[in-house]
Amino acid sequence: MTQSIRVYVPCDSAALSVGANRIAKAIAAEANVRGLDVSLVRNGSRGMLWLEPLVEVETSSGRIAYGPVTAKDVAQLFEADFLNGGAHKLRLGTVESIPQFARQTRLTFARIGTTDPLSLDDYIRHDGFKGLDRALALTGADIVEAVAASGLRGRGGAGFPTGIKWRTVLGAQSDQKYVVCNADEGDSGTFADRMVMEGDPYMLIEGMTIAGLAVGATKGYVYIRSEYPDAFRTFSRAIELAHEAGYLGASIKGSGRTFELEARLGAGAYICGEETSLLESLEGKRGVVRAKPPIPALVGLFGKPTIVNNVLSLAAIPFILAEGADAYAKHGIDRSRGTLPVQLAGNIKQGGLYELRFGMSLREIIQDFGGGTRSGRPIRAVQIGGPLGAYFPPSLLDTPLDYEALAARKGLLGHGGIVVFDDTVDMAKQARFAFEFCSKESCGKCTPCRIGATRGVEVVDRIIQGQDRAKNRAVLDDLCEVMTDGSLCAMGGLTPVPVISALTHFPEDFERPVLRQAAE
Amino acid sequence: MTRQALWNDTRARAIIDSHLQLEGAMLPILHALQEEFGYVDERADALIADSLNLSHAEVRGTISFYHDFHREPAAKHVIQLCRAEACQSVGCEQLVSHLHSAHGVEVDGQTHDGLVQVKTVYCLGNCALGPSALVDGEILGRVDAQTLDALIEQRDHTTSLRDAVEEQRS
Numbered sequence: 001m002t003q004s005i006r007v008y009v010p011c012d013s014a015a016l017s018v019g020a021n022r023i024a025k026a027i028a029a030e031a032n033v034r035g036l037d038v039s040l041v042r043n044g045s046r047g048m049l050w051l052e053p054l055v056e057v058e059t060s061s062g063r064i065a066y067g068p069v070t071a072k073d074v075a076q077l078f079e080a081d082f083l084n085g086g087a088h089k090l091r092l093g094t095v096e097s098i099p100q101f102a103r104q105t106r107l108t109f110a111r112i113g114t115t116d117p118l119s120l121d122d123y124i125r126h127d128g129f130k131g132l133d134r135a136l137a138l139t140g141a142d143i144v145e146a147v148a149a150s151g152l153r154g155r156g157g158a159g160f161p162t163g164i165k166w167r168t169v170l171g172a173q174s175d176q177k178y179v180v181c182n183a184d185e186g187d188s189g190t191f192a193d194r195m196v197m198e199g200d201p202y203m204l205i206e207g208m209t210i211a212g213l214a215v216g217a218t219k220g221y222v223y224i225r226s227e228y229p230d231a232f233r234t235f236s237r238a239i240e241l242a243h244e245a246g247y248l249g250a251s252i253k254g255s256g257r258t259f260e261l262e263a264r265l266g267a268g269a270y271i272c273g274e275e276t277s278l279l280e281s282l283e284g285k286r287g288v289v290r291a292k293p294p295i296p297a298l299v300g301l302f303g304k305p306t307i308v309n310n311v312l313s314l315a316a317i318p319f320i321l322a323e324g325a326d327a328y329a330k331h332g333i334d335r336s337r338g339t340l341p342v343q344l345a346g347n348i349k350q351g352g353l354y355e356l357r358f359g360m361s362l363r364e365i366i367q368d369f370g371g372g373t374r375s376g377r378p379i380r381a382v383q384i385g386g387p388l389g390a391y392f393p394p395s396l397l398d399t400p401l402d403y404e405a406l407a408a409r410k411g412l413l414g415h416g417g418i419v420v421f422d423d424t425v426d427m428a429k430q431a432r433f434a435f436e437f438c439s440k441e442s443c444g445k446c447t448p449c450r451i452g453a454t455r456g457v458e459v460v461d462r463i464i465q466g467q468d469r470a471k472n473r474a475v476l477d478d479l480c481e482v483m484t485d486g487s488l489c490a491m492g493g494l495t496p497v498p499v500i501s502a503l504t505h506f507p508e509d510f511e512r513p514v515l516r517q518a519a520e
Numbered sequence: 521m522t523r524q525a526l527w528n529d530t531r532a533r534a535i536i537d538s539h540l541q542l543e544g545a546m547l548p549i550l551h552a553l554q555e556e557f558g559y560v561d562e563r564a565d566a567l568i569a570d571s572l573n574l575s576h577a578e579v580r581g582t583i584s585f586y587h588d589f590h591r592e593p594a595a596k597h598v599i600q601l602c603r604a605e606a607c608q609s610v611g612c613e614q615l616v617s618h619l620h621s622a623h624g625v626e627v628d629g630q631t632h633d634g635l636v637q638v639k640t641v642y643c644l645g646n647c648a649l650g651p652s653a654l655v656d657g658e659i660l661g662r663v664d665a666q667t668l669d670a671l672i673e674q675r676d677h678t679t680s681l682r683d684a685v686e687e688q689r690s
Contacts, residue, residue: 013645013646013659014645014646014648014649014659014661016658016659017646017649017652017659017660017661017662018649018661018662019686019689022686049648049649050648050649052649071686185645186642186643187643188604188605188606188607188642188643188647189605189606189643189647190643190645190647191645191646191647191648193645194645226551226588227600227641227642227643227644227645227654228644228645229654229657229659230659231645262542264547264548265547265548265551266547266588267547267550267551267586267587267588267589268586268587268588268641269585269586269587270642281547282544282547283543283544284544284545284546284547284572284582285546285578285582286581286582286585287585287586288585302543302544343647343648344648345606345647345648345650346605346606346609346610346647346648346650347609347610348648351647351648351649352648374610375610383605387604387605387642417606417647419605419606419609419647420609421609422609425609430605430608433605433608437604437642441642443585
């Protein structure tokens with residue numbers, strides 16, 4: 001009997017959104033009809049999303065990729081002997097030879113797309129749990145110092161040094177401590193957390209377990225947004241399987257050390273991505289932001305010392321422990337250490353997740369990786385860092401992508417999302433939307449955000465309608481200042497960022513002649 | 521298709537009880553009730569308040585805070601259309617207009633026969649392949665006017681709406 005041929009069809013929800021399940025079924029059916037022994041593996045996505053569904057075949061010369069595959073291509077692919085890497089118009093060669101893949105530095109995403117996300121065997125075969133093994137042999141303080149030495153900064157947006165946060169929790173005295181993973185990835189243009197949870201869930205489980213060992217926390221929660229049903233399903237299943245195999249529970253790998261983990265579903269509130277609002281929500285309350293201090297590291301979930309970290313921060317931990325802090329720190333520039341999972345989105349031809357060294361320019365990313373706009377029209381604006389991030393004009397595209405360079409241009413890196421707009425975008429509308437979004441999603445606790453957002457929509461509307469433009473512009477500037485300086489958290493405090501960037505870089509959109517209504 | 525059992529006090533109480541061992545059980549309870557009945561009936565408030573030793577105000581306040589929880593039974597089909605920035609850049613607002621002009625459907629409203637509800641959602645994490653939607657909980661990318669036409673036209677069928685769209689696309 002011949003050995004069965006492995007064919008990979010991703011189960012990442014981006015791939016599912018363009019029909020990957022249908023392709024998987026069609027390949028299985030066609031193989032069956034032809035009497036061929038094919039073993040289908042549902043892997044994570046390689047991140048080159050414009051090629052999805054990206055089908056890979058394991059051959060003697062590596063994994064040969066074909067994509068994007070549609071249902072009607074499947075029979076042709078069999079005719080072209082794709083199971084042996086045969087020539088076909090969709091053949092892309094080995095995945096590693098695709099330029100957008102070859103130019104990456106994949107640390108966090110090294111495994112994603114190569115393995116079956118729920119297979120513990122796959123995970124272990126690809127260096128999984130090496131970091132946990134090291135951590136089990138270290139003291140909590142040693143683990144914390146390794147994380148501090150790596151230079152890892154929080155990847156949720158604020159960029160706070162992870163090691164310092166952990167040190168605070170380690171030093172706190174309490175009968176109970178918690179590790180909370182913020183997987184409420186609500187920023188438009190970002191999907192890296194989702195890809196980790198769907199594509200390599202054990203990496204996050206391992207990172208959280210190490211965090212628990214480091215600070216003496218025995219319980220962890222992952223707060224996953226309800227807009228990610230696939231991620232929630234996959235991650236919940238991974239927790240069950242890890243538990244059954246003894247990687248979670250009362251005695252992790254027989255060490256006598258305890259770490260329990262639970263996935264919790266959010267309920268459609270953007271503000272719950274703010275760490276204190278998230279904690280309130282986990283406690284079962286309205287997601288209303290807490291005043292700081294006290295910081296969650298000292299008074300967090302249920303009032304106990306709590307690590308709250310983003311998915312990508314925790315996902316970087318196994319590598320740091322397994323390979324050493326230096327191996328991580330040697331990547332990066334200045335104070336931006338490690339790598340940056342860039343999510344290229346919006347009106348872009350070749351969008352996806354690219355894990356890059358820090359310092360590549362926006363232009364390189366958008367042109368070389370992204371190939372320009374999907375519509376083929378010129379780029380007019382690029383929003384970086386989600387709904388609270390700045391809109392940059394094409395003249396700023398040579399800005400390198402790191403925390404400090406973006407801050408110097410009144411932008412922010414946030415969670416690493418880049419959303420491209422072509423020249424049909426109306427920046428006055430985008431400024432209006434920034435306020436509208438804030439008015440819908442504000443938790444309502446502080447006045448600048450709750451009232452300011454609604455007033456912001458009204459003022460921008462008056463400017464668009466041509467009413468007392470100069471006066472309303474003065475009101476708008478004043479309002480932005482009040483929200484920036486007076487809001488309790490980043491929601492109200494940063495909503496002016498996209499607005500001010502639109503006013504600064506695209507003033508003509510706020511000065512357009514008013515079109516007369518057809519009815520007049 | 522959204523699943524809906526008729527409201528039943530005993531069943532609701534059993535669902536609530538099965539979550540009481542959790543820390544901060546409120547959201548898991550609300551999700552479980554909505555999963556079972558398609559909405560959170562107001563009769564649930566007292567049961568939850570009693571079980572979690574909270575005031576009615578705390579329960580109602582929590583339910584009303586979150587966009588996900590609703591007080592009326594959901595339609596047979598629910599389309600959650602993403603209207604965040606990445607989907608705006610590829611024309612989601614034209615889709616909103618199309619739903620209105622071609623089907624008389626307002627977003628955050630429903631079809632005349634009440635079979636399909638269309639709701640705004642902000643980001644489904646499919647931002648490189650937008651416009652995106654969750655159709656009865658299943659993700660769909662590169663949504664265009666034809667996709668929406670197919671979804672609305674297929675609303676009466678018993679098969680999965682999303683499958684119907686893939687059928688039409690291939």
